[in-house]
Amino acid sequence: MGNLGEKKALLAVVGVTVLLTAGALYLTYSSYEKAEQGKQKIQGVRNDIVKALAKKRMIPALEREVIILRENVEEYVKILPEDKQINNFVNRINEFQTDAGIELTGLDAPARRSAKKKGKSATAFERFVYKLKVSGTFRDLVRFINKFENYERFVAVEDFSFKPDKRTPADEDMRLTGGITIETYAYHAGAAASDRVKIAKIDDKREALRDQIMAQRNEIEILRHHLDPVVVDGRRDPFKDPRRPKVAENEEGEGNGAERFAKQKRFVAWAVGELKQINDMIVAEENEPLIIRQMEIKKQIDERVGNLSAQLSNARNDRLVTAGPLQRELEREVLDPLARIIKDRRIAVKTGLSVQDLEMILTKMQHYFKKGELGQVVSQFDLVAKQLGTTDTGDPDTKALVVKIYGLKNKAMVISEFSKRPIAISGIISVKGSPVAIINGRVFEKGEMLDEDVKIHDIRSEEVEFVFRDVRIIRRWE
């Protein structure tokens, strides 16, 4: 029996040992588990610390970017009206309508839509669409559209459609009717302001980033278009039938309209090309290192400029270029730039005639004068009258020729006017050795005044010499 008790005791001891050991081991394992979890947590926190430090290092760059973006967005949205300013937009439409000269026959209220459907941006931008019904000429409608596109606030033309109004009178530009759809956006700044992060010393930082702000701002450009009013006004209406009634053929030598236009176009093209060559020579002169060569080029430039000016002057006198668009092109592309060149380089341009030209003109006039064709004498003078006015008369030969030409022209005019006066010589008789003339039924002696303008200078056997406005005119008795 003692053995039984010992065994029981032994079993009890073993049992207790097992229990205690198991319990201790369980607790140990549990603590181990906790420790491992703790280690994992530590690793996780360390990773978070690393990430947080990485983000901390990004803060200066992020602050810079945010400041730049804020500044530029604030600038960009100046072109977008705020919600409360949308009402003023209708007033603006009316202003444009009046300025452009079109009629607004309908204005549909805007449909409101967000620029984007998702995100905070959806509430920041709101799109407004207006549908206009309009009536006006094509010219005025283009101006009307241009006003929207050049407006300080952003406005885009979505679509348009025009058709002619057949009730337009035939002698007016075609009136069009149709519709235009325009859109604009409103920017709601309130949503943005509340989300802003407070950046320390923002004013100083903003100032330091001024250059970068401006550099990035220039990346966004709202394009505009300038309509040249001279060009637009000068164009024909594209909606108006340009055909004309059949016209009789011109006199021989004048050629038809197409040939005339082609000739004018060739002249303008030549003048443009000539000016371009002059500009190239000016550049070559500026880049030329040798002074002697520079002076040579300068002389050539002056000659070319003088020649071009003379040709343009002749063309003006001859009325060579009559087509409106070509005239404008000539003025824009040649005359204005040439005038600037002459002014900047102080070129003394002689636009008048040379000695040879004057001699030729004088010879012609004298030829017609001898033939008695006084009208032709005056016509020859009229052809060169303007050029005579710009001729440099510093040279004595030139001056003498110009004086002769003027004198001959005046003489022809005086004689022509005298010939229209009713002067009839009835007879010439000698009285006491002095000849007297019977003119218009009255007897006159030498030196007497026929009337207030005409003096009888001399009376000869078969002719009477009058003086009319300092010109001696002989009239024969027949």
Added chain:
Amino acid sequence: MITVNLIPQDFTPKQRTPIGQFVGILVCVLLVAGSFAAFLYMEYGRLAEVESELSKVTAELELVKPHRVYAEKLQAEKKEFARRTETIQGIGAARVLWSKKLDQFWEVVENKGDTERHLVWINSLSARSPGKGKKRKQSKPGTFRFAGYSASQHSRKLSDFHRDLTESPFYSSGLYDIDYPEGKQQSFTDGLEPNVAWKFDFSMKLRSNEPAKKKSKKPAKKAPAKKKSK
């Protein structure tokens, strides 16, 4: 049977614990002591150390947390303002300057007054800007359409007008797919010359200026595995 031991205790032989028992009990004690020792080491040694380290790094994290929050707010604001900038850029870039287009178109029709090459007049004109991009689909192109007459009995002049149009800045800046030059001859009895003209109707498309959207970085979906037939 009851056993009574009458031998005085002093003379009773002492019974020693058997070696086996002793060893066994010793082992048990060692086991218990050892396991408790292990527990104590684990609980108050390693675990405590870990907890101490954890609280230390947690405190470190708390120090840098405000910076992280600040940086995340800056990133969120940057993203929002970048999106607004992109919206404004898109709005501006998508705009078609129709007055410029009409100005250029008019210049071609008028042809500087040269009626020899072609003499055209219009009797209807319509245009529409390209549509805005929807999701990731391509924007619907815009259109420009006009109809009119080319005054001449020769179709060559209509062809000349068509060529001038396609070679002009009006067409080369964004327009494409213009109809081929074709028309129908029509006679007039209104006494105007020429009394014959070619009636035409041209339409063309207009490309969108809207900036291209950035492509998605999501990976392409994998094709579903084919079921094998048994």
